[in-house]
Amino acid sequence: MTKLDSEKIFTNRKIVILLASFCCILWGSAYPGVKSGYALFKISTSNVFSELSFAGYRFMLAGLMVLIFAVLSSKKIFSITKGNIKHLILLGLMQTTLQYIFFYIGLAHTSGVKASIMNSTSAFFSVILAHFLYKNDRINSKKAIGCILGFIGVLLVNFSSQLLSFDIKIVGEGFIAVAAFAFSASSIYGKKICENMDSTIVTGYQLLIGGLVLLILGISNKGYVTNFTLSSTLVLLYLGLLSALAFSIWTILLKYNKVGSIALFNFLIPVSGAILSSIFLGETIFNWENGIALVLVCIGIYIVNYRHKS
Template sequence: MTDNEKTFTNKKIVALIAALCCFLWGSAYPAVKNGYLLFHIAPADVSSKLVFAGYRFILAGIILLIVAQVSGRKIFAITKDNIFKIFILGITQTLLQYIFFYIGLSNTTGVKGAIMNSMGTFFSVILAHYLYKNDKLSIKKIMGCIIGFLGVMVANFSMDLFSFSFNIIGEGFIIIAAFIFSASAIYGKQLTQNIDVMLVTGYNLFMGGIMLVLIGLASGGRVSHFTIGSSVLLIYMAILSATAFSLWSLLLKYNKVGVVSIYNFLIPIFGVMLSSIFLGENILEVKNMVALILVCSGIWLVNKSTKTYNL
C-alpha cells in the first residue's frame, strides 16, 4: 500500500476531508448569489452568469495545474487521447453541469438550491443499479430515494402546503445539474485510475471554464465591477472548486464509493446553514426544516444499505 493509499483510506482522515469538501460545496450557494450582486449581474442576464462561472473555473484550473507543476508533476506530458477524455469530462462535469447550476440557482433560494442538489446521491444509486451487477437497488435504497424525493416535494410547497411551487429554470435546472454531476463523476473516477487526479481536475476545470466564457461572451455576456470585495470572492470560489473537486476525486480513487458518498448528507446541511447566515434566508421555516430532515434521512438510509465497490 502506497503512502497516498494509507492516507486517503484512513477513516478519520476520510471523514475530515469529506466534511471539508461538503462544507466548501455548501458555501457555494450563498457565494454564487453574492457574486451576482457584487458583479452587478442581473437575474435575467444568463450570458454574464456563464462568463462569471467560466472565470471561476479557469482560475481554479490554473491554480491546480500550478500546484501540480510545483509538486513535481509534468502537466504537459499528457497524451492526446487522455486530453480528449478529460475534454469530455470538462464538457459534462464543468460546462453542462454549471450552465444548469448557475441558471438554476439564480431562480431559486440558496436553501432550496442546497436541498435540490442533494438529489445527486439518489441519481448515483439509480445509475449504479444499471451499471454494476453488485450494486442493485434494495428495499432500503428504494425507501431512501422515496424519502429523499418527499423532501424535495416538501421544499417546493408554500407554507400552507396547498400551493405547489416548482420553477423548471430554477429547481428543475438544479436537479438536472445534480444528475449530470452524478453521471460524470462515475466517468471521472474511471479516468483517475490511470491519470493523475490533479491533472484530471485541473484540465477539466480549465477547459470547462474556457468553454463557459466563450459561450457567455458570444451571447453578449460581460463581467465587470471588479473591486477588492468581488475579486476576493471570485478567488475564494476558485480555491473552493480546486480544493473540493481534487480532494473528493482522491477520496473516490482510493475508497469504495459508499465509504465516501455517505458524507454527502452534509452538503445540504452546510448549504442551508450558510445560506441562512449570508443571505438572510429563513432557515426556521417549517417546510425547510422538514425537507432538510427528509432529504438527509433519505441519503443516510440509501448509503446505509449500499454495498460499496471499486470501479
C-alpha cells in the same frame, strides 16, 4: 507518497467522512458566495449569460490553482497522451460546462427551493448508476434508507408553501435534474479516468477546460462581468479556491472508494448551504427545519458508512 499509502489514507473511514463532509460544506458555502458575487459584480439573476461568464472565470481560476499546485508537487502536467486529452475535454464539458449551463438556465426558470431539492437528486443518480456499473457497489437496504433520510432532510431545510406546488417545468426543474445527472455521470467517468491518470491533473484540466467553454459561451452572447473591485475579486478568488479544493478532494475520494458511499454526502450541500447562507446573509438560522434536516442527513450518512467491527 506511494499509491499504496494514498489508498490506505483515503479509504480510512474517519478520514473519508471528514474529507467528504469538508467538500460538501465548501460547496454549500458557494450558495452565499455566489449570491455575494452577483451583488458585488452587479450581475442580475435573470442575466444567464453573465452568470455563465462569472462561472467561467470561477472554474478557470480553480483549474489554474489545481494545476499550479500539481506543478509545485513535481507532477508532470504536460505529459498526457492524445487519448487522455480527449477524455479530459469530455470530462470538462460534462462536469463543468454542461452541468452549469443546465443549472443556471434551470435556476432562472424555477424557485431556489425547488432548485435545491432537484439538485440533491445527484445522490440518487450516483447510487443508481454505480449499481449498474460496479458489481461491488450494489444498492442495498442501507443505501436506500440513507438516500430516503437524506432527501427528507433536504425537503425539510427547504420547507415552504412552494413544496405543495407540484408543477414541473422542463426548462426549470427538468434542467436542474439534468445538471444533477451530469454531475453524477461525470463523477463516475472521472473515477474511470483516474485509474490511469493522476487525479490532481484530471481535476485541474477538467475545471480549466469546462470553465473556458463557459466563459466563451457567456462573452459571445454579451454576458460580461464588470465592476472588479477588491471585495468582488476576493469573493471570486474564494469561489475559485473552494472549487479547486472540493473537486480535487472529491475526485480522490471517488478514486479510492465506492461511489455509493461517497454520493450520500451530497445531501449535506443544500443543508450546509442553507445554514451558511443564514450566517453570512443575515437570515434566520435557529429554526427547527435546519436542525432536524442536518440530523437526518448525518444519520443517513452514518448508516451507509457504518462498518461492523470484525
